[in-house]
Amino acid sequence: MVEDYRAAARTLSRRSLFATTGLVGLAAAGAAVAAGVNAATEADDVQRTQHAENIGQTAMGLSPVISTERVYSKARGREIDLVTILPPGATAENLPVSLLLHGLHGTARTAAVGNIADLLAAAVATHVSPAFGFVALDGGDNYWHDHGNGDDPMSMLLDEVPGWLTQRRLAGKDGLPFACTGTSMGGFGALVYARRRTERSQPLSAVATMSPGLLTSWTEMAKRNAFSNADQWAALDPLRNLDKLGPAPVGLWCGDRDRFIDGCRRFIATAHPEIGLVTPGTHTEEYWRTVTPDVLGFLSRHVR
Template identity: 50%
Template sequence: MREKDKPAEIPASGPRRGVSRRSVVIAGAAGLGVAGLAVGTATGAVPFSPALQRVLGVASSTPVTQLGSTRVERVYSAARGRQVDLVLILPSKKPPRGLPMSLMLHGLHGNARTAAPSGLMKQLASDVARKAVPAYGYVAVDGGDNYWHQVHPGDDPMAMLLEEVPQWLRARGFAGEDGLPFACSGVSMGGFGALLYGRRRVERRQPPQAVAAVSPALITSWPEMAKRHIFTGSTDWANLDPLRHLDALRDVPTALWCGTEDSFITGVRRYIAATHPAIGYTAKGRHSDTFFHSVVPSLVSFVGKHRPKGD
């Protein structure tokens, strides 16, 4: 069912550092968790009540140690001709072998370490621990400032995503036997990239289970896009622009979120109106982590619902 302009589903905006009652409760509980862990070290028992464990979103007797983990490695990308960061955002410190993974693509001037909106790991870990979503993780890589396509000879980030990321995941025991991400998520330029990646997967007859784009950089005019000096010309841009390929993901569950004060809102509204995605959410907010953070619960839920069954 399509979801559009439903502020009741997720907050339209909110301070990144959390001033809601829920944020205060969780922050307080986390503080108590740290204190409890210190006491446990001295006494040999960790004094967590079931109620506190529920607030933290875990069922372990040592919840503070279970709220997700991030792993960062340097790997060589032949497609990009350089070393890149490979970042794994996991729901626990010891995830199961073969854990399904979704790509998380960063925005302009970003990188793998900054790809995820704030709060993503904690939301993922909490939702998985309380079984709100099945277990899965995210993988991010350095893609450069090129809208996830080849701008310069010898530097092809899309080839890295399609060919190398599955090899890296499989070698580390993630994403099943083929190492193929089941979904793709992205923010800003990464949202543009997620829509493009989904199209490329469809063309290869390996469609993803879901595509999620937070405030995707959908620009509606060539003069405006030309300022970014990314594409060789309007034809190059048109060949890749998701707004020129609206049927590319017609059979792939897709979700978009964007603030109404975001400079990309016109393009996002056009995409939503034309494609009727599973989620087409717009609410008050700018192109900032404040808005990105506010939609993290919906993002994690949407991607989780499309994780392959049985994995």
């Protein structure tokens, strides 16, 4: 089966292959599994169904190489999980990686929504995508920024992750991720991370956001207890700091009935991202499984 997909990969474009092979089928199968589990989710939690890790293996005989380690983050003042998601058979030596940021009440272990880990394995094995990996970390619930309580996940991403990746011989000599991918709160964090990398003259090559937590009302954002006040939120809100995001191409995917749809529509209209796609769906695993093939296609075009 793997050889059949590899043959197909040599004759079809990346975009058409994502649309015609089992990759979209994987997403659809995962959506059916997830529908009954997550369709009624109302919090910003990003949850992966208990069967997600089996979908890719069942459909294509391929599985990602996933490892979880405990590391101490000085910036966060605690031990955290560091999860690496690599395609099967790929050498780790200098392998490009994208950060993978989880949503509110999520963890590094739940960051790989939408069956994206299994889709990565299939895409790389079939040569639809150049080889790259994901790295996920526990970021807490503060929208990936310093809340002023000694817990600074953004500094962790900027100052500690490069060293951790270098130790694992990932992401080249500088240990810098080429991209950042985030869902919900993690999408907000991915855009802030892109801004910070630009400020350091180390711009990303791509930013991929699924249902990013772009709210347009302080009343709504205040309910999340992630910012000290409206001014702190305004200083970081990507919608009000578009000129600071930097040159990295941005992809944004959001369901038309998602709680963040108003902010996402505004971002698409004003930031003009490389991809700004609104399709039927809500803030659920079922929806994310419909867009992760396109997310991977976007990332694959910007691997460096």
